[in-house]
Amino acid sequence: MIRHALVVVALISVAGCATAPEATVAGPPDFSPIQTQPHPRARLFVDCIAQATAAGAYGHAHDGDSDRLLFTCNGAPARAFYDGLATRSATIGSEVQANGRTFRTTEIVERDLFGVDYCSTGGANDFTCIITLNTGAALVE
Template sequence: MRVFTIVATLLCVTACAHAPEPNIGPADFTPITVSASPNARFYADCIGQAAARGSYGRAFDDSTDMVLFTCTGTPAMNFYNALQAHSARLGSEVVRDGRTWRSTNPVQRNLFGVDYCWKDEADRHECVISLRTGEFIRP
């Protein structure tokens, strides 16, 4: 009897684990409402320069696909300067190897998926913006 109970329980658990997803209704295609954000212009300027110069490429890992946009010069300097208070509040400013790095989120293990800017001792600036895209950009 005990074996029967164990088998019956396993069958029920397996059936539940493979049950179809519940029907949540049709998808909603109502356009997403947006609001003004003064800091959005730093993203737009950086991505615009990177697109115009062809300074973008694919980055990926096992579960994430992104396009990285790299800007320099004035758009990067403006973004870097705008990040000063934000990075100070988050603790996401780091000085290392002659560069001061500022990021929109703290860096955990590496720069993968983090939007960041740096300034070096020669006052050169660079920013990298990560746009998650999904598998559409896979070769």
């Protein structure tokens, strides 16, 4: 009986550890700059955002409590990004045919395209990409 009670106590203790909230960090926040490294695929994002910015092809999107700024590029930057997503899309299964277009997304689409970066093509020279920037409430306040 005592042995059974000890097993139950041990299991409760382990379960408590698994469900305990994350520990809070003691002390003030660290405002040191985040270290970055160059990455060749970053150019795909930068070129798309640069074209969208130059063309004024960006806008606000809101869903629930999320606010995003969407940049839309087409032509050569979109084609390069679409091609650049080929391996990732094949690996994670995010190439989808829908509405007469082939979509390649940076992440698996769970509900809709909100918050997901993606490119699509309707064939030949018809390429479009949407890059999403999570701005939070700062965009609309």
